[in-house]
Amino acid sequence: MNVDLELLAADWLAQDPDPVTRAELVALLDDPAALRDRFGAKLEFGTAGLRGELGAGPNRMNRVTVMRAAAGLAAVLGPGKLVVVGYDARHNSDVFARDTAAVLTGAGLRVALMGDRYPTPVLAFAVRHLAADAGVMVTASHNPPRDNGYKVYWGDGTQIVAPVDGEISRAINAVGRVDELPLGDEWVTLGQGAIVQPYLDAVTSLPLGDARELRVAYTPLHGVGGSTLAAAFMAAGFKSPMIVGAQHRPDPDFPTVAFPNPEEPGAMDLALELASAPAVQADIVIANDPDADRCAVGARLPDGRFRMLTGDEVGGLLGEHVLRNSSGPDRLVATTIVSSSLLGRIAEAYGVPCTETLTGFKWIMKAGAGLIYGYEEALGYSVGSDAGLPVHDKDGVSAALTIGAIAAQARKDGRTLLDLLDDQARTYGLHATAQLSVRVEDLSLITRAMDGLRENPPAELGGRKVESAEDLALGANGLPPTDGLRYRLAGGARVVVRPSGTEPKLKCYLEVVLPVAGDVAATRAQAAEDLDALKRDLSEVLGL
Secondary structure (H helix, E strand, O other): OOHHHHHHHHHHHHHOOOHHHHHHHHHOOOOHHHHHHHHOOOOOOEOOEEEEEEOOOOOOEOHHHHHHHHHHHHHHHOOOOEEEEEEOOOOOHHHHHHHHHHHHHHOOOEEEEEOOOOOHHHHHHHHHHOOOOEEEEEOOOOOOOOEEEEEEEEOOOOEOOOOHHHHHHHHHHOOOOHHHOOOOOOOEEEOHHHHHHHHHHHHOOOOOOOOOOOOEEEEOOOOOOHHHHHHHHHHOOOOOOEEOHHHOOOOOOOOOOOOOOOOOOOOOHHHHHHHHOOOOOOOEEEEEOOOOOOEEEEEEOOOOOEEEOOHHHHHHHHHHHHHHOOOOOOOEEEEEOOOOOHHHHHHHHOOOOEEEEOOOHHHHOOOOOOEEEEEEOOOEEEEOEOOEOOOOOOOHHHHHHHHHHHHHHHHHOOOOHHHHHHHHHHHHOEEEEEEEEEEOOOOHHHHHHHHHHHHOOOOEEOOEEEEEEEEHHHOOOOOOOOOOEEEEEHHHOEEEEEEOOOOOEEEEEEEEEEOOOOOHHHHHHHHHHHHHHHHHHHHHHHOO
């Protein structure tokens, strides 16, 4: 066995406060490959904080990794600063949150610890509401059950970006043994009245109209959104949504789904079954991911079945609602380079600028002053008004509440969300989007595919000429460099290819734009064919 690995493992065992990971590591001491996997690399702290598989060693999420991260954050902030700490229901989230509070208070900082498992947007809201200097949310969002993560917010309530992430990372690298860190225990514990109620007051103050008759089927996908979302709907005057019983209680093992992500096949099956039940007959179906920062929406078809809307379709409906119900002179809306171009068309009609950012809400929230709405196609939305944004991050609860208000008004008018989508298609053109996503075990396959596209860019995709190709790694339109490629095709079509920032996936984002001269359904059918043609050609080009 490599002597260095032996020494690293021994040092880890000596300082690890967790008997579970110590026992795990002891059992692996005679397995060089397992030790190399855990000690040959480490989880890197970046703009998404930390995220990875639970287990022993620096390349895993565990108490030592978390305590080092907390000590690094404390070193950057300095004594006396206030940090809000929240956590979801994943394995060890509560333990990691308390460890964070202990390290921060031991370093002389003040800590307000959430008293229960709450959604990520509640933590993001709390940072600004309490005038804190930073926030920490222990969550891995919609990752598999074996994962956990550590998300850091700055005093403006947004996720950290450069250069702060680099400063924290360097400070973490300078941390010594965690068993030598001073630990404190004098933090404030936040009850529901201290932070959840102010959050509910803020999101129910959004423009929601006065229509309230609506039947909603809902699932939190075994996450922490259920009670907060139900409270938001009732506080706004709606009936409480009907919740999928098998997925209501938080469960870190997510037993009823393969992946706890409403975009994944099968994840919505139980919610759709509930929505279609004769005793329910819901108008819409809503899902949050496990930390409730994302929101998925489905609408009833005339035959009683449901169609799940894309993130871009929901993004367009929410965007127009916000623009219609605001009037400030310096309004701004934002979306990402992989999201539909529809929001730009809507904003243009309202005389409001729309800006594109890199993927992720850490970039959307940096779009500029006057931001009243931001969204990304991956089911993330931040809904605001002339008063601004209640949450400076994606918020699946306020998005669900607002889409419920839109659906209730449509029902009052004898219409549905699908009718509103048809209205937008007639007004702005049909902006149809789809995604080709390839999950891999070997990350080098993604690198190879991206290198292949750069060396041999396609001249045609889906029967459309590639009119321009942009390597986003070189920067584009003033955006920071990122690993991605954007192709603009004839007829207004667009393809963006990029590695996922949170999962072992290569993601391709497709859009076609078609004018609607007559039947919207016929135009949608044509758009579906065009998107399928793009998928086929792109799959062949990628070779995955």
